[in-house]
Amino acid sequence: MDTVMHLNLRVDRAQYIEQIRQVPGYEYIHMVRQAKYMTDLSLFNKKVYYLNEIFSPAEYVKNNHITLLHAHHAQLGILLLPFKEEMNLPLVTSIRGRDATLADQPIGYLEHIKMLFDQGELFFPVCQFLAEKITDLGCPSDKIRVLYGGVDLNQFVYRSPNQRDSQNIISFGRLVEKKGHLILIRAFHKIRHQFPNATLTIIGSGPLENSINSLATELNLGHSFRFLKQIPKDQVQEELTHADLFCAPSMEASNGDVEGIPNTIKEAMATGVPVISTFHAGIPELITHDKEGILVQENNVDELADAIEFMLNNRQKWETYTLAARQKIEQNFDLNKQLLQQAKYYDEVLGD
Template sequence: MPTVLHLNLRVDPTQYIPQIREVPGYDYIHSVRQPKYMTDMSLLNEKVHYLNEILSPKEHIRKYNISLLHAHHGQLGLLLMPFKKKTNLPLVTSIRGVDATLAEERAGYLPNMRKLFEEGESFFPVCNYLGERIANWGCPPEKMKVLYGGVDLGKYTYQPTYRESSANILSIGRMVEKKGHHILMEAFNKIRDKFPQAKLTLIGSGKCEKYIASLATQLNLGDSFQLLKHLPKDELHEHMRKADLFCAASCEASNGDVEGIPNTLKEAMAFGLPVISTSHAGIPELVTHDKEGILVQEHSVDELAEALEFMLTDRTKWKTFTDAARLKIEQKFDQKEQLRQQAEFYDEILRKK
């Protein structure tokens, strides 16, 4: 069985564990840059290695019979380029949201990425939208293969609940600008008078937490709003069961950072929650407006408020939306199928080696 050396940002449950540890027909070495990025000790095993402790790349690949390198972000692909040159192994790089932007003002990022496009064997953007962005930067189209992030359908059984009286709105995602939590809060504030029973729950952690808390105070949301830190999956599922609507108000951040397709939106659709989102980035590849849910323009508080009011006022379409949404996940975002596709991409690269 061939072994792939994976490099990702952190070892924690949010960091693409299935795409590293569950690819059929492939063993793995799970690498991070330094021990401080080993953030969830429950995932520590003998296959976790630290890049800064690898003194001889050639000896390392011989010892662990490594056939392929896979960087799970653009910046990590850049880090593996010297490793690739010393070992002559093929290098694959996944492209996620920030990787296809000039956000975070990383010095020399664009010319370095163009060098990676020349020397890397393949690139896996997580949606067509990001693929188009890196193509505009010079990535050869023949090197690109879109690989969607999938949902474990065994863990997200379809269990829609259509309540008539409650109005519980849920959003899950890191507390960063591109998630659009602030826009959702302002839209929610616009509809509170019409839906006095409505409640908004945001779940996540990040650098915007203090701003979100202060905005809740400024809008006087009171008991109609709660902000919860990052929660384990079983607790997230419990909040999904209690929710009536899921909203992902994603938008381009002021520094240019963008999404790919939010995983939490896929999970909500798999679970059976009616969804509202925006036409941002790759989201229209997941949600067709008025088919699997409702889409509005990003950054538009008024459009989002109208969508919330529409969904809470007329619930007759909810079953049509959620049935179509579950089908979309099963057909295009099933984790098992995406991992099989990933293995096929690996096979193709190794055949050319």
């Protein structure tokens, strides 16, 4: 069986574990740059290695029967180019968001990514939006294979939307500008007078944590607002079961950073929680406005507030949205189907 050496940013549960460890027909090596990026020790096993501790690439490749390299961000693909050249191994690279832009990139990034496009075998943008972005940067279209991230449908089980009188709004993800949490808090503040029993829960960690808490305090949200930091994945799923609406107000950050398609939206859709999001990046590939959910213009407090108000006033529409959303996930974003597609792309590169 062929072995793929995957280079990832970190070893943690948010970092594409299934796309590394569960590709059918392929063994894996789970590589990160240094030991400090081994952030979830529960995922450590004998197949986890550190790139900076490989002193003889030839011996390492031979001993581990490696036939293919997979970098899970463009920056990591650039890092692997000397290894690829020395070992004469094919390289595929996933494109996940900011790496398809020049946002906050080091000097020389455009030159280096063009080198990656020239020398790499295939590129897996996680949505058509990012495929177009890397085409604009110079990636040959015949090297691009869109590979959507999938959801484990056995883990995220559909249930009908809540029919009780609660109005619990939830959002989770990394606390960075492109996730739009500050916009969501302001939109929630606008609808509070009409829905005094509504609550907003934000789950995550990141550099905007203090800004989020400060804004909630400034707007006097009080007990209507909850912030939960870095809770376990199973607890996030539990929070979803108590949610009435899921909001993902994604937007282009001021530095140009963008999303692909957030997995959090897919998980909410699979679970049967009605979704409000934005016309940002690849999200319209996942949600057709007023079919699988509601989309608004990004970075727009008023439109987001109107969408929340609409959803809370039209509870009878929720099941129509969520059934269509679950069907969309089953058709195009089923983890098992996407892993099989990933294996087929590997086969294509290796000539199997």
